[in-house]
Amino acid sequence: MSMIAPLKTLLQHELRLYARQRSAWINPLCFFLMVVAMFPIGVSPQSDLLKEIAPGIIWVSALLSTLLAAEHLFKQDLDDGFLEQMLVSSTPLFLVVLVKVFSHWLVSGLTLTLLSPLLALMLFLDVEQTKTLFITLLMGTPVLSLVSSIGAALTVGIRRGGVLISLIVLPLYVPVLIFATGAIQAVGEGYSASGQLALMGAMLALSVTLAPFATAVALRISVSQQ
Amino acid sequence: MRNRPKPMLRTAALSCCRDDRRLLDRLSVTFEAGKAYQLEGPNGSGKTTLIRILAGLFTDFEGELFWYDRLLKAALWDELRAHLLYIGHAPAVKLALTPLENLQTYLELSAGPARCTPMEALGKVGLRGYEDLSCYQLSAGQKRRVALARLYLESAPLWLLDEPFTAIDRKGVEQLECLLASHVHEGGTVIVTTHHALQLSCPLQKVQLGREASRRAVSQSDEVIDRCL
Numbered sequence: 001m002s003m004i005a006p007l008k009t010l011l012q013h014e015l016r017l018y019a020r021q022r023s024a025w026i027n028p029l030c031f032f033l034m035v036v037a038m039f040p041i042g043v044s045p046q047s048d049l050l051k052e053i054a055p056g057i058i059w060v061s062a063l064l065s066t067l068l069a070a071e072h073l074f075k076q077d078l079d080d081g082f083l084e085q086m087l088v089s090s091t092p093l094f095l096v097v098l099v100k101v102f103s104h105w106l107v108s109g110l111t112l113t114l115l116s117p118l119l120a121l122m123l124f125l126d127v128e129q130t131k132t133l134f135i136t137l138l139m140g141t142p143v144l145s146l147v148s149s150i151g152a153a154l155t156v157g158i159r160r161g162g163v164l165i166s167l168i169v170l171p172l173y174v175p176v177l178i179f180a181t182g183a184i185q186a187v188g189e190g191y192s193a194s195g196q197l198a199l200m201g202a203m204l205a206l207s208v209t210l211a212p213f214a215t216a217v218a219l220r221i222s223v224s225q226q
Numbered sequence: 227m228r229n230r231p232k233p234m235l236r237t238a239a240l241s242c243c244r245d246d247r248r249l250l251d252r253l254s255v256t257f258e259a260g261k262a263y264q265l266e267g268p269n270g271s272g273k274t275t276l277i278r279i280l281a282g283l284f285t286d287f288e289g290e291l292f293w294y295d296r297l298l299k300a301a302l303w304d305e306l307r308a309h310l311l312y313i314g315h316a317p318a319v320k321l322a323l324t325p326l327e328n329l330q331t332y333l334e335l336s337a338g339p340a341r342c343t344p345m346e347a348l349g350k351v352g353l354r355g356y357e358d359l360s361c362y363q364l365s366a367g368q369k370r371r372v373a374l375a376r377l378y379l380e381s382a383p384l385w386l387l388d389e390p391f392t393a394i395d396r397k398g399v400e401q402l403e404c405l406l407a408s409h410v411h412e413g414g415t416v417i418v419t420t421h422h423a424l425q426l427s428c429p430l431q432k433v434q435l436g437r438e439a440s441r442r443a444v445s446q447s448d449e450v451i452d453r454c455l
Contacts, residue, residue, distance in 0.1 A: 009334035013320075013327070020322040020360075081316025088281050090308040090337040224285045 006091050007099050014103035024072050025107040032065035032112055036119045047124040054123035055184035058133060062112055063144065063173050067166055069108045070148030073100065074156040074219065078226075083156075087223055093216040101149045101212070109141030125184075132187045132197075136180035139200045146211035147172045153218035157225050176203060233295065234259040234384065234415055235280060235306075240289035242275060249275050252289070255433055259383070262406060262416040264424055267435035273419040274315065276435065277388045280417065281312045308337040311382035313390060317373035319361050325372045326357040329379060338381035347378040352398070367393040377405055385409065387418040400425075 018025055039057050040050060077083035086096050116137050120130040151169035155161030183196035235257040242250040249272035257263055257280075265273045278284035280291070282303050291298040293306050319328050329344035342350075348357050351371040361369060370393050377385065385406075391399050403425055406416050410428040424430055 006334045009331055013323070013331045016327065017320060017322055079316070080320065081314050081318035082320065084281075084283055084312070084314050084316070085318045085332070085335075087283055088307055088310055088312045089335045090304065091335055220285070223283055 003091070003095070006089075007095055010091075010096060010099045011103055014100060015106070018103065018107045025069060025104075025111075028065040028069040028108060029111055029115070031068055032061050033115065033119070035061040035064070037122070040122070051124045051126075051188070054120065054125050055129075055133065055181040055188075057123065058116060058119055059136075059140075059177055059181050062137065062141065063170075063177060065112060066108060066141065066144040066148055067169060067173075069104070070145070070152045070169070071162055071165060073104055073149055073152040074222075075152075078156050078223070083219065083223060087220060093219065094212040097149065097153075097212040097215045097219070098208075101145050101215070104149075105142050105145040109137075109145050113137040113141055126188070129184050129188050132184045132193050135197065136183050136200060139197070139204050140176045140180045143176050143200075143203050143207045144173060146207040146215075149215045150211055150218055153215045153222060155222075156219070157222040176200065179203075233257070234293070236292040236295070237280075238290045238292065240276075240279065240287060240291070242272065242279065242284075242287040244275065244286075250279075250287070250435070253435075257415060257417060259415050260410060260413045262410045262424075262426055262428055262430045263418070263433055264430055265417065265419040265433050265435060271436035273435055274388055277312075277386050277417065277419055278314075281310065281314075281386050282306065283312075283314075306384075309382055309384045310386065311336070311376060311380055311384065312386045312388075313373050313376065314388045315392075317369050319369050319372045321361045321369075324358050324360060325353055325364070325375070328361065328372055329375055332376050333379055336376075336380040336382065340379060341381050342378060344375075344379060347375040348372075350378045351375045365393075367395060367398070370394055371398065374402065377402075377409070383414045385414065385416045385418070387416065387420075389419055391420050391422045 036057055039053070043049065043053070074083060077086070087093065089096070113134060116133055117130050120133050125133060148165070148169050151165040154168060155165045158164060179196045179199050183193035183200070186193045186196065233256045237253055237255050240250050240253040240255075241248070253276070255263075265276060267273055275284055279287055293302050296302060298306065319325075320331075323331075325348055326344055329347060333340055333344060345354075345357065348354060351374055353368060353371055353375070356364065356368065361372065364372070370390075374390060374394075390402060394402065399422065404427070406418070406424075407427040410416055410426070418424070
């Protein structure tokens with residue numbers, strides 16, 4: 001179908017931009033790694049304690065890092081006029097949003113997920129827990145990216161929207177945080193995490209299907225207010 | 227008797243307030259296919275706002291828009307967008323990409339077929355040899371030329387151009403005027419805001435905006451200058 005070709009081009013376009021402007025996604029990633037690495041120094045290097053708080057540490061750092069990256073999701077596009085061009089193009093806006101969020105997730109959420117086993121090792125998580133951590137991050141970070149795209153779209157026109165986006169988005173992150181850390185803890189105690197993972201899957205399905213529409217509407221409002 | 231072209235886009239009693247200032251006051255203009263229109267008025271008289279309303283980017287207005295005599299609503303906007311080439315104040319050129327990469331993206335995103343290759347379009351705006359440079363290295367005028375190369379590249383019939391002559395040198399302006407005229411001769415429609423005195427080889431209608439002009443009808447100046455022909 002003719003709809004696919006422009007989306008492929010747009011994905012290529014976005015990834016090319018990320019490849020040339022690396023600070024936009026490497027900074028949040030470094031932030032994530034550094035915060036997690038600080039905890040053993042700041043709290044205690046004891047393996048029992050670290051093992052217990054590790055899911056929370058990694059997940060909270062992932063939330064904050066995604067939030068940090070989300071601010072820049074549409075900012076540059078608004079400033080250089082590219083966002084207006086997306087709005088007047090004949091490609092449906094929600095698909096454009098989906099491609100943008102997907103490419104953003106590839107460089108933020110996915111890289112973060114791929115790095116997580118290293119951090120799990122550092123915080124003494126066992127193999128089963130590391131696996132669950134990886135799966136929850138793989139399912140959870142797209143949700144974070146999609147939800148934060150709504151906040152980013154609503155606040156893109158505001159000069160200092162940084163705090164506002166946190167206020168809008170962080171409450172929506174909480175369910176993901178609860179079930180993700182719950183899943184890892186359950187596995188650590190020898191239970192199955194299938195319930196938590198199923199709920200995370202549901203959240204992913206919900207956000208993939210609804211968030212792009214909300215973001216598209218929010219972008220139209222933000223651009224109209226300019 | 228001349229065959230009147232179809233009214234492509236029509237505004238009916240368009241009013242718009244921004245920050246307690248009345249920008250457009252019951253503006254009714256008809257934009258016909260195959261004609262060129264210049265929106266005129268002092269700074270802050272609502273030229274950009276009108277262009278943005280016509281492009282569907284600004285929605286906070288009263289009054290109605292008609293696309294080929296049909297009320298512009300949800301699904302019709304998609305039809306309008308498929309016919310539209312809008313170039314706004316910001317050139318919408320990604321600085322981290324090369325001119326060629328910028329154009330390739332726009333070509334894929336545009337609905338119609340290409341009129342030439344991106345390389346040829348860059349050649350026509352005088353950027354041959356710059357196609358592999360990052361746009362960071364281009365001057366303001368050259369960045370604007372990258373955006374304007376889309377006019378050669380894409381086949382949309384309705385052009386909405388907001389100050390397209392910004393930062394363009396005199397020869398470039400002349401060339402652009404020829405391009406606008408040839409688009410109109412091919413049956414396209416051009417709606418342009420500029421403070422530049424346009425010298426087109428096709429009839430140019432002027433739409434006056436601003437406080438004192440808001441209720442006045444559209445003045446017409448059919449001077450034909452055959453500089454480009």
